[in-house]
Amino acid sequence: MVYAPAPLHIPDGFLNLVIALIFWGLAASMIAAALSKTNKSLGEKQVPLMGVMAAFIFAAQMLNFPVAGGTSGHFLGGALAAIVLGPWAGILVMTAVIAVQGLLFQDGGLLVMGANIFNMGILTAVIGFGLYRTVSGRGKATRLAVAGFAAWLSTVASALLASLQLWLSGTSRLEIVVPAMLGVHLLIGAGEAIVTVLALAFIEQTRPDLLNAEKTASSGGRGWIYTGIAVSLLAVFLSPLASASPDGLERVAGDMGFLHLGQSAPYKILPDYTIPILGGTALSTIIAGAVGALVVLGLVVLVGRSLRKTR
């Protein structure tokens, strides 16, 4: 069986208990909301649809395409699920997938499952659907481009959040884990974006009714747009900050009392030595920064145009 554990599934023992429980609480409340929302819109049809779609994500993760030198890109699916099925349904589908991966394959822990669900199911739904919803009534090319970007960003944001969790738990050093995780996931995210866009293009061709504007609008309100944009901007600004000047972030967290909350061994303000194992640090910072600037520009233009239209 082709089954590759993805580097985003945190195993038990790597997160501090406090951090693990906080994210379990956050994930559980979102799951509860998602259950009641989908139950209202789908009724008893909820269970078969969500279950089979979760099996789809699981099976689709086996589809891989050779890239180079024995490595292959494969697919996580959080953004695609949220775009096609709606954000609440997407959250449930990804929760089921992550639960089975953790329970059955030990790919991700049980106590830290809340954090895994939050990173890979909820964050991806917020960014994936939120950004896609901003352009839901527009031309095919715009929608696909935004969907691809959302898929890429959701992968990178998951990696960022996972590294922040590891850092707050005192497991990893911030100045190492953030560039390393971001560097890897900038590439994984590119594969994710390509597959998501092409899968959407295919679905659009054969079942355009699944992707029309009314259906998208009815599956999640305008709140998703604002949350999606806010979270995306946060991720775009935090990534270069965290990899370029970890001292700053560390100081902010220290001032806000996060370090005492999460860490049994608070790191003091960093001394001068670091080990940049990855040469990609500067590169990833530059790319993330440039992309961030482009996103902001694009969003400003889009928001401006939609405002003009409604007037």
Next chain:
Amino acid sequence: MHIHAFDRYHAHESPIHHLDPRVKVVVTVAFILSNALLPDGSWLAFLVAWLVLLLANDQSRLGLGYTFKRSFVALPFALAAVSAIFSPLGRPLAEWHFLGLSIIPTDFGLLRFFSILARSWLSVQMAILLVATTQFPDLIHAFEHLRVPRSLTTIVAFLYRYLFVLTDEVYRLLRARQARSAAAPGRRSGGSVVWRARVTGSMAGQLFLRSYERSDRIYNAMLSRGYTGHLRTLNPHVMSRRDWLALGLALSSLLLTQLVGWIR
């Protein structure tokens, strides 16, 4: 493909296999929680936890080394904790110079690194033992009894039920792709990376539509058979006295582990 192709259950007759799944779930979660609560460097307590694990292994009749052999799934993730070795908090143990950088492992850092590894290694083994001694449908019922929302457990049950059906579908798609990607000797088959990614994207889209339409058919078939929104089971799952006893024993051994860990 067989319906239980994905189950990690190992059929056996043993006291652990016969325990109520609720007990096994609670004990596994408590074991992982207990490991998370142990302070760094409490090696004696980690040893006690390991003995508890070995005892459970032995009682399951799967062999003492059963979970050990499968315990390396989480190992690649240890890379994330390596940077903890160089924590600036402790006393420096050595100093290496490499490409103009000073690399300084500290005693506190090493202690933290190995404690993280021990916790993770112990926790993952108990989770492996849980799925090796409990059938997946029983596991889902246990979560249902433990007040996990029923619609969520049923979604997971459906995922498990249709996983192998859709995996078959994936294999059909992969076989079709292979059949169409003939390669002449000395030439690579398939086009550029982008072309290959496009094929994969279309496969994902195709798989999505087949799954989506299938879920519709499944729902209609279930409706016509009297589906009202949740699945029923014939397995009663009643806690016997033996189950309570095992639960009490296991939890008190974890309490002992905590005592060993915190009293020095």
